[in-house]
Amino acid sequence: MSTPTLAILITGSNQGLGFETARHLSKHPHIHLFISGRNPSRVQEAQENITKEEDCKAVIDNVVIDVSDDASIKAGVKEVEAKLNGAALDVLVNNAGVGFDRQIETLGLRTAMEKTYATNVFGVAVISESFLPLLKKSTVGPRIVNVGSGVGSLSLMSKKNWISDNLSFIAYNSSKAALSSITCTLAMKNPDIHVTVLNPGSNATNINNFTGTMDPKDGSMLIVQHALERTGKSPGFYTTGGEDLGWFPQRIPNVNLTIYEKNAGMGGAWYLDRYPELACDIPSHCVRFFVFTDFKIVISLPSKYQLSFEENSALYAPDPEICAYLEGIVDKYKLMQYIRLQHELVHARYDELTAKRHLRPRRPVVHSDPVNSIDYKEIEDMADVLFAGLDGLSRWT
Ligand SMILES: Cc1cc2nc3c(=O)[nH]c(=O)nc-3n(C[C@H](O)[C@H](O)[C@H](O)COP(=O)(O)OP(=O)(O)OC[C@H]3O[C@@H](n4cnc5c(N)ncnc54)[C@H](O)[C@@H]3O)c2cc1C
Ligand SMILES: NC(=O)c1ccc[n+]([C@@H]2O[C@H](COP(=O)([O-])OP(=O)(O)OC[C@H]3O[C@@H](n4cnc5c(N)ncnc54)[C@H](OP(=O)(O)O)[C@@H]3O)[C@@H](O)[C@H]2O)c1
Structure with a gap:
């Protein structure tokens, strides 16, 4: 077996998306994988199931961490550090997640929110902070991959026609919005660490009583992609289709674009x-x-x-x-x-005094004269920034 070069820890990986992510990653010989969860026997069982697969090539370890418990996190960090034997942790996948909205009637709203936040929000913040020293030792571009959700996007959530079965899940949805915010803060505070938050789509797992529309074997591929290599921007919000434009309503606000x-x-x-x-x-x-x-x-x-x-x-x-x-x-x-279709830019000049670009696009004007039926009219415009997207074959006329 070749020497592992990428150490990855996935929280809550004894079932669902986390487990499937671990299964995919286990096929790579250069990976040292930590399967993790809060229940020792489930974690052990998950490790055994992955290890016995014929094409498992990674080094598979396990560590019991309940992300809602500080003492458990502290012990987990120590155990991982010992098992890494001086090496770095390269990737932390914050996947563990819970939902208590269906139990609000019995638990009460406050308790349901507290229990949800303990794992989905406080858990992510504390475990990320706790693994920072081990992540910062990485020489291959350390990263934190947060498993979020489309409901973590305020922009998507505020769209009237946005369809999601669980729009009314106040505890879960707000916890994922907080996770998006934690993603940004972690990235800003630690520019050497690549931090993304992912929306894996609706997957049939325990968290939604297996009502999701995707097989987690497929939904987990996005997490695998971000765990394997630095993907996209930090901070960044991604779905299976690439960047999710729903992170902010407008990426550059107040731009007057032509x-x-x-x-x-x-x-x-x-x-x-x-x-x-x-x-x-x-x-x-x-x-x-x-x-x-x-x-x-x-x-x-x-x-x-x-x-x-x-x-x-x-x-x-x-x-x-x-x-x-x-x-x-x-x-x-x-x-x-x-x-503005049929507007050809024929002149652009930068004015140093006003720091403005003076532009002259021209557009066709149709004459009644049949011989010379098309003429052009030039108009004046001004811009602070000019992006020239002309192809290589176009020439200024
Ligand atoms: C027939 C053909 C086949 C090609 N096939 C391939 C291929 O298979 N694979 C490949 O990778 N590339 C191919 N190319 C290259 C092709 O140019 C690129 O794929 C791609 O379309 C380039 O994108 P672009 O945005 O840079 O340029 P364009 O798609 O040409 O866009 C530039 C735009 O700027 C506009 N423009 C230019 N000057 C002005 C002006 N002064 N004012 C206002 N608007 C202006 C043009 O009208 C145009 O809409 C092909 C090109 C041609 C002509
Ligand atoms: N399924 C979807 O459609 C969907 C969509 C968007 C986002 N997500 C997110 O994807 C992530 C994985 O969820 P899933 O769908 O795979 O659900 P899941 O099958 O229920 O898996 C959740 C995992 O998290 C673990 N976990 C829960 N609380 C924990 C804690 N305090 N400490 C450590 N581990 C804990 C669970 O352990 P136990 O086995 O011990 O319970 C389980 O392994 C979650 O963050 C979820 O919010 C899911």
């Missing part, structure tokens, strides 16, 4: 060039925007994954599909309100 496009439609090169059988010459997913959430990860083999796209019929998508995709992005994110 997009000048010289063509009469969207799609750039793909809009202009329409000859038969035109298709991209690289796999479709390379011409898609990873920032948007509408591509999905398809699991092919336990330890490998490939990207695939629902809408594309072919690996090398034909031009009409690429155009439809680009137009779909404009529709979906309501970008048309910012776009």
